[in-house]
Amino acid sequence: MAVDSVRRLVDRGVSQPLPTQHISKFERLNSRELDAVDLLSDESPYFDSYEFDGQTRTYSEFEFTTEPLFGSPKSAIGVLEYREESNFIFLVLDQDTPKPDTIFDELRENAGDQFPVQGDFSPTYENICDFIRAADHVVKVNTPTTKDDPVTRISEGANLPIELARLRFDYEENSKIITYSDGQLTIPLPERENSLLQSLSEQASLREYVIQTFEMAFHE
């Protein structure tokens, strides 16, 4: 299943193009660009509108080749999604290795100022709990700090440290359970006839609805 790992660019509000040339262990394959269309106004139970309506969404498919100390090199194909106004970057991989941190670290070291990715993703408890409150249904949340029912406490406005949240989001006729844990989103994609790049870069989809909700909950 495809997993999104989240980061921000260091310079917020400064539009940066995704790196285009071959850098280090990255080989850029295909890319796609489109404008975000507000999906929240008519559907979201929590947010009245979408703040980043019209922003450019850029998707860049790449091949990443690891160079292990022992054994032969291994390659993985993934997609980097960059959202120009909110400055969020989503790294989408549908395999376990290499780890997202490995790819982000490589990007940080080699793209440098051209595409300054933050070292880690450090949201506030309020960000995460806003995202939970914006779901259509809360299936489960794990918190290390309270024995009281965390779902009730969050619905009443408390902001708790959350290690894992399983949430149901409904968009039009679609309904999916997604998982948030430690800067990673697991969003089921429809059965794929197309490439990962094409599946991710649809104009309107449940995934795009979840991503817009995420941007609203987590933006600073």
Place this chain on the structure above:
Amino acid sequence: MSFISRSRCRLREFCGIGHSEICAELSPRQTLPGQNDVLLLQPEGGFLLKIVPTSDKKYDGEIRFKVQDPFEIRNQSRPEIVDWDYNQQKLQFNEVDERSEVLMKAVLPEKFRGEASACISAIDCTENITVGRLPMKSDPPVSNG
């Protein structure tokens, strides 16, 4: 402040860890069987940092994490009154007047995967005093055939 918290502070002073305006406790979220005080990394492991001011004064200060290379510390999430500087490996607390809990994690980068032991030190930057420690162990490499 609770009796348990006061005891922890006194214990730290007795052990020579130092005196600070705060008590800090690092609680591992994953541990090795039979070693409940050792953080298990596979290849990362979460821990909860609990900060309690030792007086009625609000705490404004910084906690810096120190670990042996190539381990590093990352933040998972934080209260609104706490900021995190990844490059400095430092938490900034702004007017904390009661218990404050921050979800952190220790990471062993993928290319260094293997069995290793290390210790996380939490240092109060104002007094340059170690206010908490947590031993950790990364798991042996997983054989994938």
